Each structure stands twice: as C-alpha cells, then as structure tokens.
Amino acid sequence: MFLEISGIKKHFGEGESRQEVLKGIDLSVEKGEICVLLGPSGSGKSTLLNIIGGIDTADEGYISINGEKTADMNEKALTRYRRKHLGYIFQQYNLIPNLNIKENVEVGAYLSDAPLDVDDLLKTLGLYEHRHKLPNQLSGGQQQRTAIGRAIVKNPDILLCDEPTGALDYNTSKEILKLIAEVNEKYGSTVIMVTHNDAIKLMADRVVRLRDGVIRHNTVNEQKTAAADLEW
Amino acid sequence: MKRMRDPLRRRVLRELRSDLPRHLVIFLFFALIISGASGYFISCDSLAKSYDESFEKYNIEDGNFELAERPDENIVADIEKDADIRLYENYFKQEETEDFESKLRMFGERNEVNKVCLLSGDMPKEKNEIAIDRLYAQNHKLEKGSTIRIAGGAELTVSGIAALPDYSSLYENPSELIFDNKAFGIGVMTKEGFEALRDDHIHYVYSWLYNSKPKDETEAKEMSEELVKTVSKHAVLTGFIPEYVNQAIVFAGDDIHGDRAGMSVFLYITVVILAFITAITADSTILAESGVIGTLRASGYSRGELLRHYLMPPMITLVCGAVVGNILGYTLLEKYMADAYLGTYSLTSYEVIFNPEALIETTVIPLATMLVINIAALAAKLKLSPLRFLRRDLSRRGKKKSFRLNTKIPIMIRYRLRIIFQNLPNYITIVVGSFLANTILMFGMVFEPMLVNFQNTVSENMLAKYIYVLKVPAETEVPSAEKAVMTDLETTYKKYKAEQVSIYGIEEGSRYVKIGHEGKGVYLSTAYADKYGISEGESITLKEKYTDKEYTFEVAGMYDYPATIAVFMDKTQFGETFEKGSDIYFSDEEITDIDDTLIYSKIGESDLTKTSRQLMRSMGSMMVVFKYFGIVMFMIVIYLLAKIIIEKNARPISVAKILGYTDREVSGLYVHSTTIVAVLSIVLTVPLASVMLDKLFKVVFMSYSGYFAYDVSVLTLAETCAIGIASYLLISVLLNRKVKRVDLAEALKNVE
Numbered sequence: 014m015f016l017e018i019s020g021i022k023k024h025f026g027e028g029e030s031r032q033e034v035l036k037g038i039d040l041s042v043e044k045g046e047i048c049v050l051l052g053p054s055g056s057g058k059s060t061l062l063n064i065i066g067g068i069d070t071a072d073e074g075y076i077s078i079n080g081e082k083t084a085d086m087n088e089k090a091l092t093r094y095r096r097k098h099l100g101y102i103f104q105q106y107n108l109i110p111n112l113n114i115k116e117n118v119e120v121g122a123y124l125s126d127a128p129l130d131v132d133d134l135l136k137t138l139g140l141y142e143h144r145h146k147l148p149n150q151l152s153g154g155q156q157q158r159t160a161i162g163r164a165i166v167k168n169p170d171i172l173l174c175d176e177p178t179g180a181l182d183y184n185t186s187k188e189i190l191k192l193i194a195e196v197n198e199k200y201g202s203t204v205i206m207v208t209h210n211d212a213i214k215l216m217a218d219r220v221v222r223l224r225d226g227v228i229r230h231n232t233v234n235e236q237k238t239a240a241a242d243l244e245w
Numbered sequence: 246m247k248r249m250r251d252p253l254r255r256r257v258l259r260e261l262r263s264d265l266p267r268h269l270v271i272f273l274f275f276a277l278i279i280s281g282a283s284g285y286f287i288s289c290d291s292l293a294k295s296y297d298e299s300f301e302k303y304n305i306e307d308g309n310f311e312l313a314e315r316p317d318e319n320i321v322a323d324i325e326k327d328a329d330i331r332l333y334e335n336y337f338k339q340e341e342t343e344d345f346e347s348k349l350r351m352f353g354e355r356n357e358v359n360k361v362c363l364l365s366g367d368m369p370k371e372k373n374e375i376a377i378d379r380l381y382a383q384n385h386k387l388e389k390g391s392t393i394r395i396a397g398g399a400e401l402t403v404s405g406i407a408a409l410p411d412y413s414s415l416y417e418n419p420s421e422l423i424f425d426n427k428a429f430g431i432g433v434m435t436k437e438g439f440e441a442l443r444d445d446h447i448h449y450v451y452s453w454l455y456n457s458k459p460k461d462e463t464e465a466k467e468m469s470e471e472l473v474k475t476v477s478k479h480a481v482l483t484g485f486i487p488e489y490v491n492q493a494i495v496f497a498g499d500d501i502h503g504d505r506a507g508m509s510v511f512l513y514i515t516v517v518i519l520a521f522i523t524a525i526t527a528d529s530t531i532l533a534e535s536g537v538i539g540t541l542r543a544s545g546y547s548r549g550e551l552l553r554h555y556l557m558p559p560m561i562t563l564v565c566g567a568v569v570g571n572i573l574g575y576t577l578l579e580k581y582m583a584d585a586y587l588g589t590y591s592l593t594s595y596e597v598i599f600n601p602e603a604l605i606e607t608t609v610i611p612l613a614t615m616l617v618i619n620i621a622a623l624a625a626k627l628k629l630s631p632l633r634f635l636r637r638d639l640s641r642r643g644k645k646k647s648f649r650l651n652t653k654i655p656i657m658i659r660y661r662l663r664i665i666f667q668n669l670p671n672y673i674t675i676v677v678g679s680f681l682a683n684t685i686l687m688f689g690m691v692f693e694p695m696l697v698n699f700q701n702t703v704s705e706n707m708l709a710k711y712i713y714v715l716k717v718p719a720e721t722e723v724p725s726a727e728k729a730v731m732t733d734l735e736t737t738y739k740k741y742k743a744e745q746v747s748i749y750g751i752e753e754g755s756r757y758v759k760i761g762h763e764g765k766g767v768y769l770s771t772a773y774a775d776k777y778g779i780s781e782g783e784s785i786t787l788k789e790k791y792t793d794k795e796y797t798f799e800v801a802g803m804y805d806y807p808a809t810i811a812v813f814m815d816k817t818q819f820g821e822t823f824e825k826g827s828d829i830y831f832s833d834e835e836i837t838d839i840d841d842t843l844i845y846s847k848i849g850e851s852d853l854t855k856t857s858r859q860l861m862r863s864m865g866s867m868m869v870v871f872k873y874f875g876i877v878m879f880m881i882v883i884y885l886l887a888k889i890i891i892e893k894n895a896r897p898i899s900v901a902k903i904l905g906y907t908d909r910e911v912s913g914l915y916v917h918s919t920t921i922v923a924v925l926s927i928v929l930t931v932p933l934a935s936v937m938l939d940k941l942f943k944v945v946f947m948s949y950s951g952y953f954a955y956d957v958s959v960l961t962l963a964e965t966c967a968i969g970i971a972s973y974l975l976i977s978v979l980l981n982r983k984v985k986r987v988d989l990a991e992a993l994k995n996v997e
Contacts, residue, residue: 068543068631089547096545103635107540111259112252119252124545128249164544 015044015203016065016171020074023060023226034060036226038074042219044170047197047204049214052223058207059175061223065205066099066173067091078170096124100164100172100202102193104179106156108148108163114155115144118162125167129200137199138162138192154185158192165196172196174206178213183245190216190240212245251550257557267526267888268558272566274519274881279570279607281874282512284578286603289505291579292586295595296413296498303360303410303593305494306452307459308469309335310476311484315449320479328453328475333358335452338442343394345385346851348417350431351375352409353439358452359411361433362593365389366405372438374404378415378591381430382406384862396841397443407433408593411452413497415591419486424493425855426591427862445842450484465489485790490742492950497590509606514681515878516611521674522885523559523615524622528670529889530555531626532639538627539634548627555623556616563615567608574607585867657914664918668893671886675919676926678882683927683969684934686875690965691938691957692868696857698956703808703853708749709757709831712848718828719843725833727757730819732826734787734812737795738777741947746773746787747811750819750826757831758804762815766801770811774803776943776952787812796822808853810951857953880972884979887919891983898987908985916980920973927969931962 021038024031034057042048050058063069065076067083075084078098086094095101100121108117115131122128135141138158148156157177164172174193178186194216197204206213214220215238222230261268299305307330325332335358339350355361361368361376366389369376377387382403387393391403415426434442453472459465469487476482488494531538538551579597586592629639650659665672714731730750735743753762760768769779779785781802788795804813819826827845830836851858891898894915901911935957942955 063632066543068539068635092542092545092547094545095543096547099543099545101540101543103536103540105536107536107635109253109256109537111263112256116252116255119249120541121544123249123252160540167544 015079016040016042016205017077018042018061018065018074019077021061021064021071021076022073023057023064023069023071034226035064035071038223038226038228040221040228040231042203042205044203045197045201046218047194047206047216048219048221049217050205050207050221050223051209051211051214052229054209056223057226058223062173062175062205062207065171066101067095096167098170100167100169102157102161102164102172102174102177104176106148106153106160108156108159110148113145113147114140114151114159117148117159118166121163121166127168129166129168131166134162134166137195152185153181154188157181157185157189161189161192161196165200165202168200169202171203171205174204176207176209178208178210186210187240187243190243194240210245212243215243216240251554253550253554254557256554257561260558261561264558267885268562270881270885271519271523271526271559272562272569274878275563275566275611276570276573277874277877278512278515278519279567279611280573280578281582282508283571283574283603283607285508285574285582286505286607287575287597287600288579288583288586289501289508290600290603291597292583292592292595293498293501293505294598295593296501299362299410299413299593303362304358304454305410306333306335306358306488307455307465308472308485308487308491309411309450309452310473310482310486312449312451313481313483316480321451324476324479327479328472329456330453330472331456332451332453335359335450336439337448337450338439338444339446339448340395340397340399340442343396347381347385347427348429349377349381349393349395350417350429351439351442352431352433354436355409355433358454359409362408362410364406364408364594366403368407369404369433369435369438371402371404372435372441373399373401374438375401375432375434376405376407377403377432378412378426378430379406379408380415380426380588380591381432384427385430397445399442401432401434401438408591409433410494410593411491412493413590413592414493416493416496419490419492424496425858426589427858428851428855448484462489497586497592500590501586511685512607512611513614516614517618518674518678518681518878518882520615520618522678522882523563524618525671525674525886525889527555527559527619527622528626529893531623532637532893535634535637535639539631539636542631542634548624552620552623552627555627556619559619560612560616563612567612571604571608588862588866660914661918661921664890664894664915665922668890668918671890672919672922675883675886675922676930678886679879679923679926679969680930680933682875682879682882683930683965684875684937685871685878686968687931687934687938687957687965689868689870689872689875690968691935691955691961692864692871693861694958694961695953695956696861698958699807699953700854700857702954702956703857704850706805706807707850707853708806710833710849711831711835713830713832713836713839714845714848715828715830715839716843716845719839721830721832721836721838723830723832723834723836723838726830726836727755727832728752729755729758729829729831730816730826731829732819732823733790734796735790736777736810737786737788743788744810744950745790747809748787748819748823748826749811749813749829750816751813752816755831758813760804760813760815761801764801765799765818766814767798768802768804768813769800770806770809770813771803772807772952772954773810773812774800775807775954776810776946785812807952807954876968876972879969880976883919883923883973884976887916887923887976887980888983890919891915891980891987895987898984902987908981911987912981912984915984916977919980920977923973924970927966927973931965931969934965935962 018038018040021035023035024033026032038061050061052058060069064071075082083091083094115135118131118135122131135144140155140158143151143155178189181189190213193204196202217234220232220234221228321332337350337352339348342349364379387403389403389405393401409431412431414424415429416424417429455468459468465487473485541551626639633639650662729752732748734746734748736746751758751760779800781800784797784799786795786797898911898915939955946952
C-alpha cells in the first residue's frame with residue numbers, strides 16, 4: 014500500500030472545550046489514485062489532510078508513505094519528508110508577491126533533486142506567456158494554476174489539495190480540476206483533495222466521506238467522470 | 246544534476262526595493278550611528294595615541310613644585326641627591342595682557358623636559374619673540390607676526406604656534422574645575438628673552454624626573470609623598486603637584502579616554518534600540534508573509550532556509566549602513582570629531598591611525614548584535630508549525646483572549662485602546678526609544694541654559710566684587726576693602742579623588758559674608774554641600790595638602806555660594822585652628838594702593854564664571870549635535886514602529902474604509918493611537934530624562950574638581966517637550982499619508 018493511514022485520532026482544546034476532531038481514521042490510498050475527502054465543516058477533513066502533510070500531528074495512529082511513518086520523524090525528518098514526497102495546494106494561493114510567475118514555480122523546483130522542466134510546466138499550465146508577470150497581475154484562476162505549478166514542479170509523490178477551488182468561480186474551478194487530473198495522469202502523482210463540493214467526487218478514484226471525525230463512506234469510484242464534464 | 250540556486254534569493258533585492266522607505270530609514274540610522282561612532286573612535290584613538298606617546302616623545306615631567314624663593318644651586322643639588330630625582334628649572338613669569346583681557350604665562354627655553362611641539366611658524370630666536378599656544382592664539386586671533394603687549398611694558402612678537410605637552414589643558418591652576426584658554430595662555434621664549442622680562446610675577450617652578458620611575462600610580466603616590474617631605478626639609482614649598490594629578494597634563498587624556506567609554510555605552514544603547522526595531526520589523530514581516538511561509542514550510546523548505554532568507558534584507562541594509570557609516574566616519578567625521586577635541590585641548594600634532602579595535606567596536610559588535618537579535622526574533626517565530634503560519638496564528642502564548650473594556654467608554658476610544666494593547670511591544674519600544682532620544686535631546690537642550698543660569702547665579706552670589714589674595718600682609722585705604730584670611734585644604738573622601746577646599750576666616754560683622762560666629766561650627770558653600778550631599782549637623786574631615794594633618798569640623802549651616810567648594814568660619818576660630826593662612830581682602834572696588842608684587846591673585850567675576858564660558862566654548866558645538874541626533878533618533882523610532890502598526894493593520898484599515906469611514910476617521914483611529922502614546926511618552930520621559938541627567942551630572946562631577954548644579958527650568962523642559970511633539974507632528978503627516986494609501990482591495994486579499 015502506498016499511503017496508509019491507521020488509527021488516526023486528534024483532538025483540540027481541553028476540559029469542557031475538548032473536541033475530538035478525528036476519532037480513529039483508517040484509510041489506504043493506492044499510488045496514482047485521486048482521493049477526494051468530502052464532508053461538512055468541522056468533519057475533520059482538513060485536519061486529516063494536514064496530518065498526512067506532516068504539518069499537524071496526530072494524538073494516536075500513524076501515517077505511512079511507502080513504509081515511512083511520519084510519527085517516527087523529528088522536525089528535520091518531517092521537513093525532508095515534505096520536501097521529498099509532498100506538494101501542497103491551498104485555497105489561498107499563497108504566492109510570493111514580489112516574485113514573478115516563473116520564479117514562484119522555481120521556488121518549488123528548488124526543493125527537488127529532479128524537478129520538472131519549469132518552462133514545459135508553465136506551458137502545460139497555460140502560464141508561459143505570463144511567466145514574467147507578478148501574481149497580482151493575474152486572475153485568481155491563473156494564480157491558483159501557478160500555485161499548482163509550484164506544488165507539482167518538484168514531481169511529488171502526493172499532491173495535497175485543500176479546497177483548491179474554494180475561492181474560484183465555476184469555469185475557473187473546472188479548469189483547475191482539469192489541470193489536477195492532467196497532472197495526476199501525466200506525472201502519476203497521488204492526489205488527496207479536500208473539498209466541500211460534492212460534484213468533485215465524480216472525478217475521484219476514491220471518495221472518502223467524513224462526518225464528526227469518522228469515515229462514514231469509503232468508496233472506490235469505478236466510473237470516473239472527466240473533470241471537464243463535471244457539473245454543479 | 247546541478248542544483249539550482251535558491252530562487253528566493255531573487256526576492257531579496259526586490260524586497261529591499263519594495264519597502265524602500267523602511268530600509269532607507271534603518272540604513273540612514275545605522276549609517277548615522279556608525280559614522281558618528283567610528284569617526285569619534287578613530288579621532289579619539291588617534292589623539293589618545295599621540296597624547297600617550299607625547300609623554301616619552303616630549304619627555305613630560307614626573308611632577309613639579311614651586312618654591313617661595315629662588316633656591317641656590319646647593320639646595321637644588323641636595324634635593325636631587327636626597328630624593329633621587331633630577332630637577333629642571335621651569336620658571337615662568339605671568340603677566341596680564343594689555344590689548345585684551347587675559348593672563349599670559351611665559352616660559353624660557355625647554356630643551357630637556359616638557360619639550361615644545363612647534364605646530365606652525367618658528368621657534369623664537371630674538372629676545373622679543375614668543376611661540377604661543379594654538380588655542381590661545383585662535384581665541385585672540387593671533388598669528389605669526391602679531392604682537393602682544395603685556396603688563397610691565399614688554400611687547401612680544403608671535404614667532405610661531407606651539408603646544409606644550411605639560412599644558413595640554415590650559416589650566417592656570419590645576420585644582421580648578423576647568424580651564425579657560427581665552428583668559429589664560431602660555432608661551433615660550435628664548436632664554437635671554439625670558440630673563441629680560443620683569444621679575445614681578447616670577448614663579449620658581451622645578452620639574453622633576455625620577456631616576457627610577459614608579460611602577461604604577463600607587464607607587465607614584467608613595468614616591469611623591471616622600472618627595473614632598475624631602476623638598477620641605479630644604480625649602481619653603483608653595484606648590485607641589487605630581488604629574489598623575491596635574492590636570493594640565495592628565496585632564497585631556499582622562500577626558501579623551503573617558504568620553505570614549507561614554508560613547509561606547511551610547512553606541513550600544515542606540516544599537517540595542519535599533520535591534521529591537523529591526524526585530525519588531527522582522528516580526529511584522531513574518532506576520533505579513535505567514536501564508537507564504539506556511540506554504541513554503543509545508544512544501545519542504547526548512548526553517549534554516551527561511552531564516553536565512555528573511556535575515557537577508559535587514560542584514561544587507563545594516564551591512565550597507567555599516568560600510569557607508571565607516572566611509573563617512575573615516576573621511577568626514579573623523580576631522581569633525583577631532584576638531585571638537587582640538588578646539589578644547591592644546592594637543593601636540595597627531596596622525597590619523599587605522600584602528601582595528603575601533604572597527605570591531607563600531608561595526609563588528611553592532612552588526613553581530615543586530616544579527617543575533619534578528620536571528621533570535623526570526624527563529625522564535627519560525628519555530629511555529631507550518632499550520633500555524635497557514636492559519637496566521639502566530640501568537641506564541643496561544644490564543645489571545647479578549648479582555649473587557651467598560652462599554653461606557655466611547656467606541657472610538659475603546660478601538661484606540663485595543664490598537665494600543667494589540668501593538669504593545671511596538672509602543673513599549675516607542676516609549677523606551679523616546680526616553681533615550683529625549684535624554685540625548687535634553688542633554689543638548691539643557692547645557693546652554695544651565696551654563697547661563699550658573700553664570701547668573703555665580704554673579705548674583707559673589708562674596709565680593711573682588712577677592713585679593715596677598716603674598717604677605719599689606720594694608721589698604723580702599724573703603725570697601727575688608728580683611729579676611731584664607732587657606733586651602735583637601736577633601737578626604739576615600740571614594741572620590743581629593744579636591745581643594747578654600748577655607749575662609751571671616752571677621753564678625755563682615756559686610757561681605759554673613760555667617761554665625763557663635764560656637765565652633767563652620768558654614769559650607771552651597772556648591773560643597775550640594776556636591777557631597779552634606780547637611781547641617783554633619784561633620785566634615787579635611788586635610789592639609791602636603792601633610793597628613795587632618796581637621797574635623799561640624800557643619801553649622803550652609804552659605805549661598807555656588808561658585809566654589811568653600812568653607813567659612815569665624816576668623817578667630819580660623820586663627821586657633823590653623824598655624825598660618827594668607828591674608829585676603831574682600832572688596833567691591835579695585836585695590837590700587839597695594840603693590841602688584843605683593844598680590845598673589847585677584848579673583849573677579851570673570852574668574853568665577855570662566856568655567857561656564859570654557860564649557861560653552863568647548864562643548865557648545867557638540868551640544869548642537871546632541872540636539873539634532875536626539876530629534877532624528879526620536880523621529881526614526883516613531884516612524885519605523887508606527888509604520889509597522891499601520892502595515893499590520895492594513896486589512897482592518899481597508900475594512901473600515903469599505904464600511905464608509907473616511908481617511909480622516911481611519912487616521913483618527915490608527916494614527917491617533919500612536920499620537921496618544923507618542924505625546925504621553927514625550928511628556929512622561931522628558932522629566933524622567935531630566936532626573937536621569939541630574940543623577941548622571943552628579944556622578945560625573947564627583948570625578949572633577951568644583952561643582953556645577955544641574956538646574957533645568959520648567960521652560961527648558963517645556964521646550965524639549967514642544968520639540969518632541971513638533972517632530973512627531975512631522976512624522977504623523979507621513980503616517981496619515983500611509984493610512985490614506987491603504988487600498989480598499991486589501992480587505993479582499995487572502996480571504997479565509
């Protein structure tokens with residue numbers, strides 16, 4: 014198994030305000046899968062994503078990627094783990110405002126020993142002609158594409174997407190989802206995507222639905238829909 | 246595969262460009278501090294080196310003593326033999342000048358000890374030629390070829406400008422608080438020229454050199470104590486001063502070395518303030534960049550990589566400031582700083598030397614301090630998890646809890662209070678910074694009025710218009726003249742160096758000094774009582790200058806006399822206490838019926854106020870520097886920190902604008918909060934700075950002779966506050982402009 018999530022528990026607060034956010038999550042994801050995490054607000058999906066990404070810690074349980082357990086890692090090892098295996102995409106693009114588009118992507122490339130060709134990637138992302146512009150000169154969709162470029166340029170094993178279309182309009186959202194699917198197909202990255210949008214499940218290989226910190230459904234989607242054909 | 250260069254590096258220059266005003270201000274501030282400090286240290290060290298070397302180069306005496314009358318050769322030989330020293334005639338004649346008010350002390354040739362350093366022109370060759378001190382020449386616009394007419398009818402031509410190493414500070418009397426190089430000057434003449442001058446005011450001074458030099462000051466003290474006894478056996482001493490306590494020789498050196506230490510302290514305080522500012526700046530940068538940092542950390546950038554990245558812009562700014570500061574220090578400011586000393590002391594010629602220690606002190610240590618404080622501030626912030634950055638939750642103390650404010654307080658005031666509490670570290674630094682800036686500004690502000698005030702008080706509280714100290718008893722017919730007696734003793738405090746105290750014996754019913762004549766108590770001059778904190782009823786112990794004989798007196802009261810350290814007692818009591826004393830006359834008119842040769846000294850108003858005049862001359866230009874530096878420092882501290890507050894609150898400012906608040910109203914919230922703190926900190930720290938200066942002055946004066954009361958009027962305090970507030974108003978214009986420039990779209994950015 015490529016990504017193994019076993020017995021993950023997590024709580025926030027103490028005493029009366031203690032809240033169990035994850036109550037024992039067990040999940041396995043195959044390499045190259047697109048896994049969509051669905052659920053209402055407070056269901057624990059973003060927390061789970063953050064624990065997978067090694068930017069939050071679990072109270073119990075472990076995450077293992079190719080047999081490497083993140084719980085055994087110290088801060089340095091976790092940084093190395095993120096550097097080597099993960100690409101992150103957020104709802105906020107978090108681009109560096111005074112670096113141009115190409116440079117923002119290069120910031121991701123720098124982290125990898127074998128990054129993708131930045132110019133090729135920019136062409137794939139449709140950003141090549143904008144490469145010398147600063148982020149604030151681009152639309153929201155273009156900025157998110159840049160953020161995706163920054164995440165995938167290092168050719169990560171896993172692409173973690175936290176509401177990647179949350180701040181985008183319908184058409185741009187579809188464009189971004191299409192891009193994520195293309196990346197998954199072209200580079201074989203495993204994609205774990207947190208979303209509120211129920212329609213996105215149709216493009217996933219695996220759909221995991223969380224509620225109140227537990228997995229309610231974990232289904233494999235046998236008949237995927239192309240991102241371009243999604244409707245909501 | 247070749248590893249690519251970190252693309253974040255390309256950000257660094259853009260980061261500097263994008264926040265140019267902040268970096269420029271920090272650059273200017275740092276360059277200002279370093280240029281001042283390095284210019285000062287280089288000039289100080291160069292002058293100190295030349296001063297220290299002058300002892301050997303010009304063969305400065307180990308001390309000198311004055312005899313009541315010219316000794317015969319046998320006496321000199323006996324003293325040399327008994328005390329194991331070599332003696333050198335260093336006779337001088339002192340006359341008043343005719344064309345301007347001053348006293349000129351003239352020496353003959355000096356070929357063996359205290360050799361002359363000719364600065365320009367020629368050494369005297371003719372009988373009527375004289376080479377005079379540089380500062381005395383400057384103060385009276387004398388140059389080569391000028392003539393000086395002196396009492397007794399001689400007319401001397403200036404042949405050159407010189408420095409005498411035993412008069413690097415032009416003290417007429419080394420026991421005075423300070424010297425006056427306008428009222429007193431020195432010069433050297435040929436042997437024949439010197440002998441041709443009248444002998445009315447000749448002083449039989451001998452300089453000595455030990456055959457075996459003392460190892461340290463303790464040994465020098467012991468040797469000089471022995472020597473004074475030996476000389477006293479052979480002749481009547483009227484003066485005795487070893488080199489290490491001779492202010493005319495050591496004052497300049499002590500001052501240069503002491504000022505350097507003071508400047509170091511000042512430099513490091515300023516550096517720490519600036520370091521705090523840069524640390525707060527780093528903090529706000531991290532807050533502004535938290536999303537980016539979170540993403541980069543989540544993507545695998547290590548803390549170290551980000552630390553180095555965020556450290557680069559401030560350190561580049563500081564390094565540039567240090568480089569420019571050093572260039573300015575070595576080129577322009579060195580001369581300016583050296584001139585401050587050369588305008589005060591009659592130093593021998595000097596060469597500017599490169600001093601690695603100065604470079605370490607002015608550049609390496611400040612930069613290292615900045616580096617360490619910035620690393621500490623950044624590292625502490627970057628310690629947070631990437632998630633905290635992504636959530637913009639950067640508080641180190643967990644989630645901040647809201648505190649309640651009384652709802653009766655109008656909302657706008659509550660809003661401002663919350664801004665103040667939210668930015669407490671910035672505001673605390675503003676208060677600390679303005680305290681230091683105000684102390685510097687106050688120092689520049691109080692000096693002149695304080696000197697003027699001292700002059701006025703001294704003039705108003707003179708014992709008499711003139712005091713004549715006689716060499717031998719003499720009578721006068723001048724009606725206002727009143728006889729008294731006087732002697733000199735020394736203080737005996739172990740903590741402080743011995744200081745000369747004038748003891749006056751006053752006749753009962755004196756019209757000049759009104760003290761009680763009952764009992765055995767004495768009256769202290771207010772200068773004495775204030776300086777040493779002595780109150781009525783306490784006792785003081787004084788000793789004779791050249792012996793171990795001590796006297797203890799009970800203090801019966803204070804006498805309002807701020808000019809000198811003095812003790813007044815009944816004349817009969819004086820006679821019973823001391824074996825001898827000099828006759829003196831207090832008089833409101835000049836005494837013309839006593840021969841000049843019988844008068845040891847005549848003390849008038851200008852003698853008593855020369856301290857303040859000299860301080861004004863030597864320190865006046867420095868005070869202007871202090872004034873401007875204080876103002877600039879205050880403005881920079883406020884600007885940098887208030888700017889951060891506005892930047893940090895860009896989104897709420899934008900939201901307020903979207904809600905319909907006008908720019909003026911928004912400024913009313915965000916700039917006026919700073920206004921409240923700035924004005925309050927000015928009003929509170931100015932009196933605090935005054936209290937600190939008072940304490941500082943007291944400490945400083947303990948190592949000097951004489952006293953000078955720290956006295957600041959309410960007007961000066963108000964003036965200082967007004968300058969501070971006016972400077973702040975200038976800054977508030979910039980802050981208002983900054984608020985105005987906050988974009989409405991700011992509120993729409995990075996919506997979570």
